[in-house]
Amino acid sequence: MLSVAVLTVSDTASGNHLLDKSGPTAADFLKGHGYRVLHTEVVPDDTQLIRQSVTAWANDRSHPVDLIVTTGGTGFGARDVTPEAVSPLIERHAPGLVHLILSSSLKHTLLASLSRPVAGTIGNTLVVTLPGSVKAVKENLEALSAAGILDHALDLIKGGTGTSIHNTMSSSSKHTQDVNRSDSQPRDHCCHHHHTHDHQVPKPRAVLSHDPSLPVTARHRESPYESVSLEHAISSILHQIHPLPSTLEKVSPALRGHVLAEDVIAPSNIPLTSTTNVDGYALRSTDPPSVYKVLTTNLAQPLPLGTVFRVNTGSPIPPGADAVIMVEDTVIKSTHKDEKGSDLEEAEVETLAQIPEGENIRSPGSDVKAGDLVFSKDTILDGLGGDVATLAFIGKKEVHVLRKPTVAILSTGNEIVDLHDGEKTSSESWGGIWDTNRPSLQTALESFGYRVVDLGIVRDNVRDHVSxxxxxxxxxxxxxxxxxxxxxxxxxxxxxxxxxFEGTIHFGRVKMKPGKPTTFATIPKKEAARGEHTPIFALPGNPASALVTFYLFVLPALRKLGGWKSDRCQLPHIRVEIQDTMRLDPRPEFHRVILRAGDDGTIKAHSTGGQRSSRVASLRGANGLVALPARAEQGPNEVLPGCFVDAVVIGEILG
Structure with a gap:
């Protein structure tokens, strides 16, 4: 049975679900047509909330959803944002279904021309957005269900051949054939598929890049890829990438940045028995200030009268003792001596105070009790030492974590030379370029704890690229x-x-500076489960562009692969006060800066100078990226010192 989720988008109904009529109408219709309704939800006309619901359902592998239907928010009203929320998530648009929805609605009212439906797939899930009126929901669903169109589409998306549906449709073709055609004319297939019934799953999108086997004159003169916004690019990355499987790792510093794949439960009390939290002498709380003999060997019997037991911080308390006096509150009265008469250790001490019961003693389980939840699943283990120390503290030797990704890096270009290659270094006329990107990116990757495979430099030919x-x-x-x-x-x-590689280019240009030609793609994995793929980032060749786009796009992707929640994947953004004039560009720009904490508590952003994307010096010492807005028409050309702007923190803020 096919499963469906229904999302109602309405400011009004989100405040009172009893006012939602279109969502229940869609759910009832689909139930009546044999679908299993897994989820229903009502959200306000908010782009982020709409995306969260649709993305969560489309990515739910434990309870797969075949069809997502939204109702409401598809018009031209100021709050109608459903198309804007859903469109960036769609991997394969379905213009035919959109045309069917509009044409069916236009039969009933010309106002349907103001509707902006969206249809297409996210992975193996079909998404269709419908208007908010009950009447329109019924009309649109009836049109989609006619002649098995919806069932046929879902069958193909899931990898089926559609044969059974084709046969059903063929047997009832008298209901769908052109009424103007005579019975003597040959009957075309009602779906107009010009192929056999053995369907191949369609590629996620059209291939836009040039064929590298063609001559230069036959290739694109302008990029065929749409220039997308920064927000669209990040959303696409986080949507396409899924966490890697879990693995069992030893508790060690290498756990930095890993995400726990299990709840960590304390196996026993800590401490197991009563212990001291100071250096001193264990005694009875009833012992008055006096001179006592010092015992140092383990006691199986209760502490004898007239004695104290020497303990160090963390040592167990002997039987019979119920308090510890600190060393500072005692005086040595006599010592044990060696053969030469030199002092070895105290023989007797005088206590200068009477210690109350329980003083300086850690009770069993006072730090952690057996069965306590120490860490929750999905906790990100930090690199500051405390998390690994806690695991070691409770005696956890191994822990299940989501695997951190391994990254393969390479540079491309005939003009690029490895710094340690030794070639072409003696000629003054050499015009090559030292490969800056591999060393810089490897440094950044390893600083975050990722393992790197260095693939070297690739020359400008197809064979080497493929290899x-x-x-x-x-x-x-x-x-x-x-x-x-x-x-x-x-x-x-x-x-x-x-x-x-039959890969999919999810975006090939971004509206930003630097980094306009940044590309994100996925390549299907061979002999893997359906839908598994390897992400690939092609960053610009200019060094500053490469590092800026690494922090903005690649690092969030790596964190998502490692199991970080989407809202934690990006580096932190803070408000900073700029100290230098910064010119605005028609594109949003990330200006490299040095962030320092000011005496007044504000964070000051100092420009690193010229921001040309090839100028590596603009990154020297930079620990932040000021996010400058695009220059608006009739707007200012620059941002002046003293203004507060957003900045991405890429390194430790200086004092």
Whole structure:
């Protein structure tokens, strides 16, 4: 039985669910047509909340949803944001279904021309947005269900051949054939599929890149990829990437940045028995200030009268003792001596105070009790030492965590030379470029605790690109490349991804500076479960662009692969006071800065100077990226010192 989720988008109904009529109408209709309704929800006309619900249902692997239907928010009203919320999530748009929805509604009212429906797939889930009126919901669902269209679409999305539905539709074709055609004319298939019934699952999107086998004159002169917003790009990344499987790891410093895949429960009381939390002498709380003989060997019997037992911090308390006097509150009265008469250790001490019961003693289980929840599943283990110390403290030797991704890195370009290669270093006429990106990215990756596979430099030919990307697919969970993303004849990454690996380019340009040609793609895994893929980032070749886009896009992807929740994947944003004039660009810009804590408690942002994307010095010492807005028409050309703006923190803030 196919499963469905229904989302009502309405400010009014979100405050009182009894006012929701369209959602229950859709649910009842679908139940009546044999669907199992797994989820129903009502949210206000809020882009983020709509996306959260749709994304959660589409990505729920434990309870897969075949169809998501939304109602409301598809018009031209100021609060009608459903299309804007859903469209960026769609991987394969279904314009035919949109046309069917609109044409069926226009039969009833011309006002349907103001509706903005969206239809398409997210993974193996079909999403359809419908208007908010009960009448329109019924009309649209009836149109989608006619002749088994909806069932046919869902069958194909799930990888079926559609044969049984084709046969059913063929047997009832008299209901769907063109009424103007005579019975003597041959009857075309009602769905107009010009192929056999053995359907292949369609590719997620059209291949837009040029065919690298064609001559330069036949290739694109302008990028065929839509320039997307920063928010769209990040949303696409976090939607496409799913956490890696769990693994059992030893408790060690290598756990930094891992996400727990289990609840961690204390196996026993800590401490197991009564212990001291100071250096001193265990005694009875009834013992008055006096001179006592000092015992140092373990006692099986209760502490004898007239004696005290020497203990160090953390030592167990002997039987019969119920308090500990600190060393500072005692005086040595006599000592044991060696053969030469030198002092060895105290023989007797005088106590200077009477100690109350329980003083300086840690009771059994006073730190942690057996069965206590020490860490919850999904906790991110930090690198500050406290989390690993806590695991060691309770005696946890191994722990199940989500696996951290391994990253394969490579640089592209005939002009790039490895710093340690030794070639072309003596000629003054050499015009090559030292490879800056691999060393810088590897440094950043390893500082976050990720293992790196260095694939070296790839020359500008298809064979080498295919070979190195395949090596990355075989050895890593994410591939990170720099260069080869623009419009030159040697820029081969997008074509190789699409033409040789049947990959999907989710975005190939971003409206930002630096980093406009940043590319994010996924490549299907061979012999893996349906839907599994390897993410690949092709960053710009300019060093500043590469590092900026690494922090903005790649690091969140790595964290998502490692099991971090989506709302924790991005680096923190804070408000800062800029100390230098910063010019605005038509695109949103990330200006490299040094963040310092001011005496007045504010964070000051000092520019690192010229921001040309090839100027590596703009990153020297930079620990933040000031997010400058795009220059608006008739707006200011610059932001002046003293203004407060948002900044991304990429390193430790200086004092």
């Amino acid at each position: 190195k990307i395949q090596e990355g697919l075989d050895s890593a969970d994410l591939i990170l490349t720099t260069g080869g993303t623009s419009m030159g004849p040697g820029d081969l990454l997008k074509p190789v991804i699409e033409h040789h």
